[in-house]
Structures are given as structure tokens and as C-alpha cells.
Amino acid sequence: MDTKAFVEKYLTDRRETDSSKWDQLKEKFGRTDLLPLWIADMEFRTCDAVTNALMARVRHGIYGYSAVPDSYYAALDRWMTIRHNCSVPKEWVRFSTGCVTGIAWAIAAFTDPGDACMILTPVYYPFHNVVTNNKRTLVKVPLQYRDGYASMDYESIEKAIVENHVKLFIQCSPQNPMGRVFTEEELDKVLSICQRHQVLVVSDEIHQDIIIGKNPFVPAATVKNGKYQDILIILNSATKSFNLATLLHSHIIIPNEELRKRYDKFASGMNRTEVSIMGMLATQAAYENGGEWLDGLLAVIRENDAMLRQKLKSDLPKAVVCTLEGTYLVMVDLRAYMPSGGAQSIIQDQCHLAVDYGEWFGEGYEGFIRMNLATDPKLIEEAANRLISVLGKK
Ligand SMILES: Cc1ncc(COP(=O)(O)O)c(C=O)c1O
Structure with missing residues (x-):
């Protein structure tokens, strides 16, 4: 299955499904108008094999x-x-x-x-x-x-x-x-x-x-x-x-x-x-x-990673997108655009993105954000555009 077909088949709206990522923005970030790219789960329904196994057990009751x-x-x-x-x-x-x-x-x-x-x-x-x-x-x-x-x-x-x-x-x-x-x-x-x-x-x-x-x-x-x-x-x-x-x-x-x-x-x-x-x-x-489904997912993550890199390289050239060898979570070093700190208010209040901040993971990583790539390519594109339009002016 190519990446477009994978996204079409498995992409799922998670709003109002008790999702931490989508439904707890207020609790976690203080506002709801954010594009959520934090926490490590995905917008893709799991493989059919899993769904079928669970359905069979539900029917058994x-x-x-x-x-x-x-x-x-x-x-x-x-x-x-x-x-x-x-x-x-x-x-x-x-x-x-x-x-x-x-x-x-x-x-x-x-x-x-x-x-x-x-x-x-x-x-x-x-x-x-x-x-x-x-x-x-x-x-x-x-x-x-x-x-x-x-x-x-x-x-x-x-x-x-x-x-x-x-x-x-x-x-x-x-x-x-x-x-x-x-x-x-x-x-x-x-x-x-x-x-x-x-x-x-x-x-x-x-x-x-x-x-x-x-x-x-x-x-x-x-x-x-x-x-x-x-x-x-x-x-x-x-x-x-x-x-x-x-x-x-x-x-x-x-x-x-x-x-x-x-x-x-x-x-x-x-x-x-x-x-x-x-x-x-x-x-x-x-x-x-589930092997084939996983390979389809990996192809989507690779494309999202490549797209983010290409967009930032061209329009936000001082951003450093860390090399992604594994995981679907990519760190982006934005220190060049936020030299005096305040990343959280810039990323949340101006870019309207919900991300994990570098300093949550360790000292010295203020100005880094971690973005979750296991999602709709359109959301990654939108997130990149928001970073470019806000940080590009700084
Ligand atoms: C390295 C690592 N370990 C553990 C977890 C969470 O695993 P669990 O939900 O099974 O505790 C995560 C989630 O992002 C993780 O990145």
C-alpha cells in the first residue's frame, strides 16, 4: 500500500474520543486552539489484524x-x-x-x-x-x-x-x-x-x-x-x-x-x-x-520527516531538524530563532502548536521542540508553515 492509500485508509479523527493528545489540550497547555503534535501516539487506526482479533473477543463476550x-x-x-x-x-x-x-x-x-x-x-x-x-x-x-x-x-x-x-x-x-x-x-x-x-x-x-x-x-x-x-x-x-x-x-x-x-x-x-x-x-x-501495516506506517513517517526537513531547510534555514534514525518523534533545534527564551509562549500562543519542549527531557534543551510525525501529512505541513510564518519574522 502506498503512503497516500495508507493515510486515506487509516487516518482517524480522534477529537472527543477521550484522547489525551486531542482532548486534554486545555489541561496540559492551557488552551484548546492548538494543533497537537505532542505525546507519543498516532492518528492512525491500528492494523486490521488487531481490530479483528479484538472484535472476535468482544463478540465472545x-x-x-x-x-x-x-x-x-x-x-x-x-x-x-x-x-x-x-x-x-x-x-x-x-x-x-x-x-x-x-x-x-x-x-x-x-x-x-x-x-x-x-x-x-x-x-x-x-x-x-x-x-x-x-x-x-x-x-x-x-x-x-x-x-x-x-x-x-x-x-x-x-x-x-x-x-x-x-x-x-x-x-x-x-x-x-x-x-x-x-x-x-x-x-x-x-x-x-x-x-x-x-x-x-x-x-x-x-x-x-x-x-x-x-x-x-x-x-x-x-x-x-x-x-x-x-x-x-x-x-x-x-x-x-x-x-x-x-x-x-x-x-x-x-x-x-x-x-x-x-x-x-x-x-x-x-x-x-x-x-x-x-x-x-x-x-x-x-x-x-501486522508487518505489512507497520511497513506502510514507516513509509508515512519517512515522508513526513522528509517534508518537514525540506520545508524548514528552505524557509527556516537556521532551524536544525535532528537526524531521525528511529522513533516517530523528531527534535527540532529552534534556538537560533528564540535566542532570549520564551519558547513555550511563542510556540503555543503564536504558532498554536502543542509540542513537547526540549527542557522536559533534560537541561540545556531550552529552545528545542519535539514533534510527533505519526500523523496526517497535512498536519505536519501546517505545523511547518506556522513555524515558518512566526519564527521567520524573528
Ligand atoms: C522510551 C519510552 N519508554 C516508554 C514509553 C511509554 O511506554 P508505556 O506507555 O508502555 O509505559 C514511551 C512513550 O513515549 C517511551 O518513549
Whole structure:
């Protein structure tokens, strides 16, 4: 299916459907007349395979206690193997109601109050809060930013680990909001530092399927033929890829048996490890029959990215659209047009856009905005035009 046909078939009006993105503008931004490009979900209906699986269950009408069938694990393993060259045996898999919840549970299972947990900033803002809200010490190491591209600063990472006695590194790969898809070499370097200092790694790989550029996604579990599996807790789900966020179903994948035992001991204390039947059915259907839909979606995101870049390059030449290797969330460095700050009032009150602001993700990113490209190309065009017409005069 070409991109035009994909948009025509799946684009859906979300207004007045209890959508956070569209119906909570007032609560979040203080006004309703904004074009929403914030938060990470999409205006595209999920694939037909998911809808059909859920409809069949709705017709059946029973949502009682359920088990995860072997066919579910086979679908997950097949998806991970075919798409990412990473076999995931059934024994490794546990479930949670979301990847951020997975981070919180990993923190609870593998660290004690006061322990140091490290993140690389800028990063998805719940990474910050989930550490501090759980009374752990947050250690932030900035990524190195240069000309729209972020990379890891290994020396600073190692120094921070040693000086703060870091116990857990919460990695975001692919990286939100900088759009990086780290190479095997980069991952090898950071994971080897962690291994050397006995730091466990929670690798949030929720954006694994949204690969836009040339770098293939490398699951942490496959780096150097699995060399780091014993320090890894991997989090992923079909929720970003297939627009299923509030079906509340995600994976906690733990290759090492000892770590699994520690996790299971913690989980038994929570006394609830069943999954949501709708989340499970949707995920299985997506993995079994959603590949073509996902490829159609990726083509739309690539076109939106190219359009935004082309328009800003020609009419707002000092804007830096960060390289988008993965995720559908692109950072745009607008500092040249807003040198004295005030980005929020310019972007909201003059451009009438609802975006995520750079400073939400980390210090030093005032004047950056994060835009969500998984939407109607017309909205991306309109957003670019608004930026050009307001900022072009500054
Ligand atoms: C890196 C990352 N992790 C987790 C989430 C949220 O996942 P969940 O809704 O499963 O908690 C997001 C959403 O944008 C994200 O970007």
C-alpha cells in the first residue's frame, strides 16, 4: 500500500474520543486552539489484524481470567527473530502494564532505596521521575549534542558510574527524544562499561520497530553475540509500533536465570502477574499479521520527516531538524530563532502548536521542540508553515 492509500485508509479523527493528545489540550497547555503534535501516539487506526482479533473477543463476550498460550510466545519470538535477529525464549518473558511500569518494577526488584540509577539526558521525562519517585538517587549524564546528532560520552558515563556507585543504568534504545538508533559498536562500548562495574542495565526498547534511517536496530541482548545478556532487563511492547498504548501490555525480558529468580520473588509480592486479555490478543495479532501495516506506517513517517526537513531547510534555514534514525518523534533545534527564551509562549500562543519542549527531557534543551510525525501529512505541513510564518519574522 502506498503512503497516500495508507493515510486515506487509516487516518482517524480522534477529537472527543477521550484522547489525551486531542482532548486534554486545555489541561496540559492551557488552551484548546492548538494543533497537537505532542505525546507519543498516532492518528492512525491500528492494523486490521488487531481490530479483528479484538472484535472476535468482544463478540465472545467473556473477559475472565486468562492464560498466555504458547502461540503467544511463538509469535513474539518469531517477530523478534525475523525483524530484529533476536530469539526470545518463553522462559525469559514476564509481563507488565507498560514499559514505564516495567522500569519502576525493575528498580524495585533490583535496587534498594537510595541506590544510584543512571540515565543519559535528554531522555523521555518519566525516566527521571520514576527514579526519584521511587526514592533512588538520579545520576544524569548528558549525551553529547552536535549539529542535530547525539552520541554517548563514554568517559563521563564511566566516571559517573564509579563516583556514584551506580547500580542500574536505564537505557533508551532507540533513543527518545534524540531519534538515535545506536550502532552495535556504541552499545558494546556502553554495555562493557556497565559489565565492568557490575551495573545492571534496563534497556527500554519500546521504539524498536520504528526504524527510519539506515542503522538497523540492535537489541541489547544480541550485542556481541549475547555477551551482555547476564546484566540485561529488556523492556519492549507492540504499543508504540501499533498504537496500542492503553491496552496496557508490555514485556519484561530477562535472559539471566538468577535475575529472573530475583524478579519473580519481587513479582510474587505484588500478587498480580496476569495479563490484560485485550492487550495480549492485540499484541499477538500484530506480531502475526501486522508487518505489512507497520511497513506502510514507516513509509508515512519517512515522508513526513522528509517534508518537514525540506520545508524548514528552505524557509527556516537556521532551524536544525535532528537526524531521525528511529522513533516517530523528531527534535527540532529552534534556538537560533528564540535566542532570549520564551519558547513555550511563542510556540503555543503564536504558532498554536502543542509540542513537547526540549527542557522536559533534560537541561540545556531550552529552545528545542519535539514533534510527533505519526500523523496526517497535512498536519505536519501546517505545523511547518506556522513555524515558518512566526519564527521567520524573528
Ligand atoms: C522510551 C519510552 N519508554 C516508554 C514509553 C511509554 O511506554 P508505556 O506507555 O508502555 O509505559 C514511551 C512513550 O513515549 C517511551 O518513549
